[in-house]
Structure formats: structure tokens, C-alpha cells
Amino acid sequence: MTLLNIIQTLQQVIVNSLFVRILLYLYGGLFQIEKLWRSSIFHRYLEKAAQGASRGLVGRYFSSDPLERLQRQRSSSFVVALGATLTKPVRSLRLKFIDLLEEISRGSIVATIVRHLACPEGWQLGGLARAGLAFLVGLTVALALLGAMTFFKAFVFAGTLLLFYLWRNSLVTVQAIWDKSVPAKVTDFFVPSALQKDEPLHSVDVDDNYRVAPPLEGFSAYVMYGLLLLFGAVIGFLWVRFNSPYVLVLPLILLSLQLLFFRPILGLWALALYGPIDWFLRQQVNMFGIPTWWDEALLLLMVGAIVAHWLSQRDFQWKHHPTFYALTAFIAIMLFMFLIDYTYPRIQVPIDGLRVIVQHMLWFYLAVQLLRHTKEALTLLVGFTLATTLIALHGVYQYITGAPMPSTWVDQAEVGIRTRAYSIIGSPNVLGGLLVLSTPIALALAYRGTPAQRLFYLGCAAVMGLCMVVTFSRGAWLGLALGIILFGAIYDRRLIAAFLIGAILLPIALPSVADRVSYLLSPDYMNKSAQGGRIDRWNMALDKVQEKPLTGIGLGQFGGAAADHNKNLLGHRTIYTDNYYLKTAAETGLIGLVSFIALMIAVMRMAFGVAIHAPPRLKALATGIACGLTGVVFHNAVENVFEVPMMVILFWLFVALVWKFREPDSGVTKGA
Numbered sequence: 132m133t134l135l136n137i138i139q140t141l142q143q144v145i146v147n148s149l150f151v152r153i154l155l156y157l158y159g160g161l162f163q164i165e166k167l168w169r170s171s172i173f174h175r176y177l178e179k180a181a182q183g184a185s186r187g188l189v190g191r192y193f194s195s196d197p198l199e200r201l202q203r204q205r206s207s208s209f210v211v212a213l214g215a216t217l218t219k220p221v222r223s224l225r226l227k228f229i230d231l232l233e234e235i236s237r238g239s240i241v242a243t244i245v246r247h248l249a250c251p252e253g254w255q256l257g258g259l260a261r262a263g264l265a266f267l268v269g270l271t272v273a274l275a276l277l278g279a280m281t282f283f284k285a286f287v288f289a290g291t292l293l294l295f296y297l298w299r300n301s302l303v304t305v306q307a308i309w310d311k312s313v314p315a316k317v318t319d320f321f322v323p324s325a326l327q328k329d330e331p332l333h334s335v336d337v338d339d340n341y342r343v344a345p346p347l348e349g350f351s352a353y354v355m356y357g358l359l360l361l362f363g364a365v366i367g368f369l370w371v372r373f374n375s376p377y378v379l380v381l382p383l384i385l386l387s388l389q390l391l392f393f394r395p396i397l398g399l400w401a402l403a404l405y406g407p408i409d410w411f412l413r414q415q416v417n418m419f420g421i422p423t424w425w426d427e428a429l430l431l432l433m434v435g436a437i438v439a440h441w442l443s444q445r446d447f448q449w450k451h452h453p454t455f456y457a458l459t460a461f462i463a464i465m466l467f468m469f470l471i472d473y474t475y476p477r478i479q480v481p482i483d484g485l486r487v488i489v490q491h492m493l494w495f496y497l498a499v500q501l502l503r504h505t506k507e508a509l510t511l512l513v514g515f516t517l518a519t520t521l522i523a524l525h526g527v528y529q530y531i532t533g534a535p536m537p538s539t540w541v542d543q544a545e546v547g548i549r550t551r552a553y554s555i556i557g558s559p560n561v562l563g564g565l566l567v568l569s570t571p572i573a574l575a576l577a578y579r580g581t582p583a584q585r586l587f588y589l590g591c592a593a594v595m596g597l598c599m600v601v602t603f604s605r606g607a608w609l610g611l612a613l614g615i616i617l618f619g620a621i622y623d624r625r626l627i628a629a630f631l632i633g634a635i636l637l638p639i640a641l642p643s644v645a646d647r648v649s650y651l652l653s654p655d656y657m658n659k660s661a662q663g664g665r666i667d668r669w670n671m672a673l674d675k676v677q678e679k680p681l682t683g684i685g686l687g688q689f690g691g692a693a694a695d696h697n698k699n700l701l702g703h704r705t706i707y708t709d710n711y712y713l714k715t716a717a718e719t720g721l722i723g724l725v726s727f728i729a730l731m732i733a734v735m736r737m738a739f740g741v742a743i744h745a746p747p748r749l750k751a752l753a754t755g756i757a758c759g760l761t762g763v764v765f766h767n768a769v770e771n772v773f774e775v776p777m778m779v780i781l782f783w784l785f786v787a788l789v790w791k792f793r794e795p796d797s798g799v800t801k802g803a
Contacts, residue, residue: 177620177627181620192736193735193736193740194739194740195740196740197736197737197740197741197744197790197793198453198744198793198795200453201451201452204453225441225442226445229443229445232442232443240351243345243347243351244347244354244355246344246345247344247345247347247355248393249393250345250393251305251344251389251393251394252306252309253304253343253344254304254305255301255302255303255304255305255343256301256303256304256305257298258344258347259305260297260298260299260301261295261299261356262355263291263295264296265357265360265363266359266362266363266382267288267291267295267363268292268360268363269359269363269364269365269367270364270366271285271363271367272364272367273363273364273366273367273371274367274370277367277368277371279367279371304343318510318513320584321513321584322510323576323581323584323585323588366379366381366382369381391429392436392439393436395432395437395440395501396502396503396507398436398497398501399501399502399507399784400514401426402494402781403511403512403781404515404518405426405780406518406777407518407555408425409422410556426491426776426780427490430494434497437497437500449500450499450794451499452499452787453737453740454786455496455499457730457733457734458492458730458733460726461726461727461729461730464719465488465489465686465719466485468682468686468719469484469485471682472682472685474684474685475686475687475688476697476701476702477697479697480685480693480694480697480700481685481686481688482687483693483696484687484693484694485686485687487687487691487774488686488773491779491783492779494780494784495783495784495786495787498784498787498788499790502787502788504791505749508788508791509752511784512572512756513576515569515572515781516573516576516588516591517591519566519569519573520591522554522565522598523554523566523594523595523598524594525554525555526552526553526554526598526602527597527598529550529553529554530549530550530552533549533550534552535550536550536559540559541603542650542659544655545643545647547646548603548643548647551602551603552601552602553602554598559602559603559604560606560607561772561775561777561778562598562602562604562607563602563608563611563766564607564766564770564775564778565781566596566598566599566602567599567607567610567611567614567762567763567766568759568760568762568763568778568781570596570611570614570615570759571611571614571754571755571759571762572752572755572756573588573591573595574618574755575622575751575754576591576751576752577591577592578623578751579748579751579752599611600641604770605647605651605769606768606770607766607770609766610762610765610766613761613765614758614761614762615627615630615758617758617761618754618758621743621757621758622742622754665709665710668690668709669708669710669713671689671704671706672689672690672708672710672713672716672717673713673717675717675718676717676721679720680720680721681722682719682720682722683719683720684717686719687718688703688718689703689705689708689717689718690705690707690708690713690717690718691708691771691774692771692774695707707774708771710767710768710769710771711770711771711773711774712724712728712768715727731764734760734764735760735764737790738753738757738761738786739757740793741753741789741792741793742757742789745792745793749792753792756788757789759785760786760789763778
């Protein structure tokens, strides 16, 4: 029997199997259920309610087109006009600097090398092989001279040198290798085809003149290979000096820094995968304090990359976003609160308080500038969804295996809860916040693509939902419930019915969920919460508001990470408030609270406006992001979500990202 016959036989067995027949029967039954749903009174009531809400004052406010709003603001704003006038000399100086730079770099060896390094996707395999030969020769000679060359090292180096020698004349580029690779094909599968246009999403958009990197020829090539030879010798010396092969990671680190500098969009991938990267660094790279400052170093590197591109690219243009003004105004108000505060015991207290609030918001400005095309936003969303699915799977595994947890995570009266999922995040409430953001996005991805892609992302959403349940984070439950209901109201009313059915059946299937909710409503919980729980913390925050209702008691002095870090310097008790709005009110008064609420309203208005006016192929995805952001905004009312760097960074990353689905000229292909 040939292989083709075997495949055909297996296909017939699968198609005729009982399991497939049951699935087809259930699939057909769904259509019958949908007919009943569309003819039901509840469906008609939902349609009328949704239509009435969209015509109401609130509905019109949140569904207005943010693109039209932004264009009106930019054409009529006095501040924008004043800024353009004040920066005109700067723009003129920039162009003169670029002219000078081009004149100096004409014929320069350094400029030739930089232009070559600035196009990594155009590097040819032959050039990489020759660079590898130079580096390995330097490394081998250094180890041999220092007497550290062993037979095993010599064998490995000889094999690698032979491989590089065989590749030394290859003209194929890195981009061509990637386009034909298995990872690229897998990437295409994960991105729903209905979201794509003509160009594969894994392709990098660069100038046609640089599809092949500017070649290194003559003296510039000798200089480059000489530097690599010297670098290999230095690595060999460090290997022997510290007696550790881990110094070989140094070239990879330098290569990563180079790629981040010349292709700063890669920095946004570090944000989308923040959870896994931060976990890996804390578990495996606990040296030089890297886990505590890697995101800050990345922020500075991205700022430097954008400034360098602005100073070297004549056609560089700053991008605009509807939330620019609201966020900038909020940051200005926080700076004002910092300047007028004089009650701090040491200056580090308000500095820490301001940094915790503002620092991670700055990623929004960078993300707006770094995101160039819709395809980049789509691949970031897919990568984030896949990573969060794996995190959720691990959380479900923890619950099944009964992973240990601190006894303080559940009340002694809640005997039915064996454990709470926390995965690699470390906290069930923070994991719940991550799932509030990600689940609507995974659900949105299930509305586009092939049947296999839809089923896959529906499975991702189901895994996230299951993990959300076993976090037993009631605040996250409410945030996700709001997000799903809003998604259904805007995009697919059937989700509301499915959610209500699931909410009814879930406590029956998992009694511990019912116990968790019923205990929340019990007098015993209210008494304990008032004596040291959330209610007590909220009362403490309200007491601080009453002390200074307008300006608060000062940044970094109550209710959050900064206050906890400096608690020995403070003359009063401080504890996490489990309510970011009350924490903001306690530290910055009604001025800070109103400005923060106004900022959140501006974010939701922009996001839902994009969801309403996005192209049909992107409408579900824009709606999913808007609903996830809204769920996080609500979750902040019962948890200090914005005290967690990962959550603040992801929140503002997606605020920047959703705009790509409405921004003009942001299609997948040029000129789209």
C-alpha cells in the first residue's frame, strides 16, 4: 500500500468516525439553536436595547469617530499651532544636521559599516559566514595562545569553521531564508488569513534599495572583519579569565542590542511577551540586578533609537494619536502635584510615587511612533495571545495538580478552594488582570480566518476562560464579565446569551465558584473585610482623602508600591488599597482622581470609537481590544492593577496598538 492510499484510508476512517459524526451533529444543532435565539423575545429585547443605547447621549459620545475628532483638534487647536511654530527652528536645524551628516558620511568607512548594519534583513548568508569565520579565528587563536584549547573545543570550532567556509559565497539574504522557513509558515497559520491582504505578515517592510544590505567592500570589509577578529580574541580572553563559557552570550547580547536599535519595533515584542521574559530573567538570569531594570534599559534604548532615526532619516514623521492630549495633560498634572508637595519626609518618596505612575505610561508614546503598519499590530496581538494562552495552560495545570499557595490567598471559611492559579505571574489577581485583557482579544481572533484558525483561537479563549475561573479572582471575574457583555453588545449578541448560560451552569459544575461568590455576600465576609480586609483599606484611603481632599497627602505616601517601599520613612500606616482609584485620590486628592478618571474615559472613548469605525475585517479585533481595556479599567476599582509594571505597559501598548486599525494609511500594504 502506497503512502497516498494510507493517507486516504486514514482520512475516510476519521471522517466516518463516531467522534466526527457527533461533532457534525452538534455543529448542525448550533444552527437550530441560533434560529431559536434569533426568534426569541430576549434577542429582540437586546437588539432594541443596543439600538437605543447607541442613539443615546453616552452611546453617541463613545461611538464618535476618533479620526475625525483628531483631525478637527489638529486643525483648530491653538496649542498644536503654537507647538508647530515653536518647533519650526528645530525642524530646520534637523534638516541642516542631516545634510551635514550626509556630507560627512560620503565615502566614510564608518558610515559604510553603519549602513550595512542598519539593514539586518538584507544581510547575505555569505557575508554572515565570513563574519563568523573572522570571529571564530580570533576566538580559536586566543584560546590556543592561552593554552585553553581542548580536543572537544577544537572539534566543534573546526566543524563550525568548515560550515562557514562552505557558505562564504552564498548570496541568499536573511529575509529570503526567513520567508521560506518553517517558523514563517507557522506564523502565517497563526495570523488569520482574513486579516491579511496581499503581503505576508512576516515580511519586513524596508526600502526596495535595501532589500540587500549595502555591501562591505574594499577597506571597509577589512576593517569590519578585523574588528570581528579582535572581538573573538577578546571573548576568548574573557572565557579563560572568568573560566566560564557563558561569556559566549555576550556576542548575542550585542547583536540583540544592534537589532533593537536599527529595528526598534522588536522592542515592542519584548513588551508583548513581558510576562515570559520577566519570569525567565528572574528565574535564570539573576545577576547584576537585570530582572529589576531590564524594562527601563529597554525604554532608554528605544528612546535613543527613535531619536537616532529622527536625526538621520529625512522623511521621518511623528505619528499622532487621539489619546496624546489626555495622557500628556494627566502627566502634567502629576508633575504639578509633585512640585507643590512639601510634606514628604525625603525627596525619594514623591519621586518614587511619580515614577510608579508615569514611567510605564511613556511606552505609549514610543509604541505610537514604532508601530508603522497594521500587519505589525496584528502579529504583536497574535504573539501576545499565544504567550498568554501558554501562561493560562500552566495556570490550569497548577490548579489540577494542586500547586501550593500562601494561606492568606483564601479565607479560612472558604474550605472548598484547594488552590488558586497564579502561573508564572506569581499572583492570581494579577494573572486575572492579564486574562481580562487577553480573553476578548483571543475571542475576537476566532471571528476571522479558516475554520482551523477559528477553532484554534476559540480554544485559546476557552483555556483563558478556564484559567480565569481557577484564579478565583472575583474582581477579575467582574472585569471579564463586563468585557464579554460589551463585546456581545457591540459585535455579536449571541455572546451575551452564551455568557449568561455559562454563568448559570458554572457554579453547578464547579461548586467552589458558587462558594467564592456566596461568601463575598455573607455577613461574615463583611465583618472580616471591615476589620482588616478591603473595606478597611478603602476606609483608610477615604480618611486620607478627608485630610486633604483637593491635593491628597502626597505622591508615594499611601496605598501602593512606592509607599510600601518607603514605609519606614512615613509617619503613618500604609497598605495596598486594592482600589487604584482610591489610592490615586488618597495621594493626589480630587484633582488627581478626576484627571485619572478623565484619562480612562478618553482611552475608552478612543478604543470604542475605533471599534465602531474600523474596517469590517478588523472590527472584531478592535472591539476585543476595546473590551479588554475597559475590563482592566473596571478591575482597577477592586485591585491595584496599575501598580504592576507588566499590566501598565500592556495596557498602554494596546491603547497605542488599537489606533492602527483606524489610523489613515495604516493598511497592510503600501498605499492601502
